[in-house]
Amino acid sequence: MMKKKSAYTVAVVGATGAVGTEMIQVLEDRDFPVGELVPLASARSEGNEVMFQGQTRPVKVLEHDSFQGVDVALFSAGASVSKEFGPVAVKAGAVVVDNSSAWRMDPKVPLVVPEVNAHALSEHQGLIANPNCSTIQMVVALKPLHDSVRIKRIIVTTFQSVSGTGKDAMEELAEQSRQLLSFGEAKVEVYPYQIAFNCLPHIDDFLPNGYTKEEMKMVNETRKIMGEPSLAITATTVRVPVFICHAESVNIETEGKLSANEARALLAAAPGIQVYDDPGHNLYPLPIDVVGTDAVYVGRVREDESVPNGLNLWIVADNLRKGAALNAVQIAEELFR
Ligand code: 25A
Ligand code: L14
Numbered sequence: 001m002m003k004k005k006s007a008y009t010v011a012v013v014g015a016t017g018a019v020g021t022e023m024i025q026v027l028e029d030r031d032f033p034v035g036e037l038v039p040l041a042s043a044r045s046e047g048n049e050v051m052f053q054g055q056t057r058p059v060k061v062l063e064h065d066s067f068q069g070v071d072v073a074l075f076s077a078g079a080s081v082s083k084e085f086g087p088v089a090v091k092a093g094a095v096v097v098d099n100s101s102a103w104r105m106d107p108k109v110p111l112v113v114p115e116v117n118a119h120a121l122s123e124h125q126g127l128i129a130n131p132n133c134s135t136i137q138m139v140v141a142l143k144p145l146h147d148s149v150r151i152k153r154i155i156v157t158t159f160q161s162v163s164g165t166g167k168d169a170m171e172e173l174a175e176q177s178r179q180l181l182s183f184g185e186a187k188v189e190v191y192p193y194q195i196a197f198n199c200l201p202h203i204d205d206f207l208p209n210g211y212t213k214e215e216m217k218m219v220n221e222t223r224k225i226m227g228e229p230s231l232a233i234t235a236t237t238v239r240v241p242v243f244i245c246h247a248e249s250v251n252i253e254t255e256g257k258l259s260a261n262e263a264r265a266l267l268a269a270a271p272g273i274q275v276y277d278d279p280g281h282n283l284y285p286l287p288i289d290v291v292g293t294d295a296v297y298v299g300r301v302r303e304d305e306s307v308p309n310g311l312n313l314w315i316v317a318d319n320l321r322k323g324a325a326l327n328a329v330q331i332a333e334e335l336f337r
Helices: 016-031 078-092 112-122 132-149 167-181 213-226 261-268 321-335
Strands: 008-013 036-039 049-052 054-059 074-075 095-098 127-129 151-160 234-238 246-254 273-275 296-303 310-317
Touching: 008 016, 008 078, 016 036, 016 049, 016 321, 036 049, 036 054, 036 261, 074 078, 074 112, 074 321, 078 095, 078 127, 078 151, 095 213, 095 321, 112 213, 132 151, 132 213, 132 246, 132 261, 132 273, 132 296, 132 310, 151 213, 213 234, 261 296, 261 310, 310 321
Parallel strands: 008 036, 008 074, 074 095, 095 127, 151 234, 273 296
Antiparallel strands: 049 054, 151 246, 246 310, 296 310
């Protein structure tokens, strides 16, 4: 798939952002064989440095000639940057793992969650897309259930943290909280309304069908990753005043019957999943416990008593790690396994 070397030159595009910073951390945490790290960002970051393996590396401005000698380029600087520079990096000989929405639904581009469809990587043509954060954590949890009893319909509601939007949004939540707790007025810049002490049923732009782009990403990306083009799925995505970690309430209707206990056992045996589910001890996954970890956490597993075969689940993961940076690095690892 990729020429095997003892060490690779790895570029991170968007190296100073919320996800880019995490990508560099994950490369280090997992001992990815990095020979040279090339941190790239916009001119706003010129003069900045990033830390990698105890050493500082200068951030360079992303240019068309930035990819000479680069083996792998991890992109997280937004869709417009990926549209322009993704093909430039591929032309220079790099394999691109792109975290933006730019290429995900392109039929020539594999959309990969290694626990679910690593096989799709064999058809890559230089560019591989990393799915939307909310989609990633949901498909990791649903894959073992689908393999067992076939999912017919998914109804999902998300509770998404502000870090998905980037550093500016994290600063806005902190700043608005400070302002309101000191009896001031909240300054609104990133989101259409105040996010501190609020919930916004609005992530990404609205489409003519009344859904948001984020909601339709969950529909279309889930179908592509699971290889089920006509799977019934409907989503409501909600922004909540949490810094890191997305949570989801997921209801599934299945062809076969699974008890809650059988579902818990399947989930516990599947790769990348931790089951935290003990109502007797108030045990269920929480964003404040999950932040900084790698697994997808599942709790509140219950049979849906309103249908013959159905389950309810509560799914939490670190959106910057499994939802973005970790999944991208896992894809790179798969490429020369
Ligand atoms: O919705 P999308 O398009 O798919 O976007 C997804 C992600 O892209 C980022 C944002 O992440 C988001 O999670 N993003 C989107 N729109 C952006 C915009 N207008 C944007 N980033 C900057 N400007 P993020 O903010 O956590 O980090 C983004 C990373 O990408 C680098 N980057 C942005 N544009 C780039 C680029 N790299 C190369 N070429 C470009 N054209 C970005 O580096 C960061 O590493 P940076 O140097 O641009 O930003 C460093 C810090 O500056 C702050 N900042 C952000 N926007 C502005 C700004 N400062 C001044 N003016 C701004 N307009 C942030 O705190 C940023 O971390
Ligand atoms: O499509 O603002 O990957 O939380 C994921 C995070 C879009 C924005 C994507 C957010 C993004 C979203």
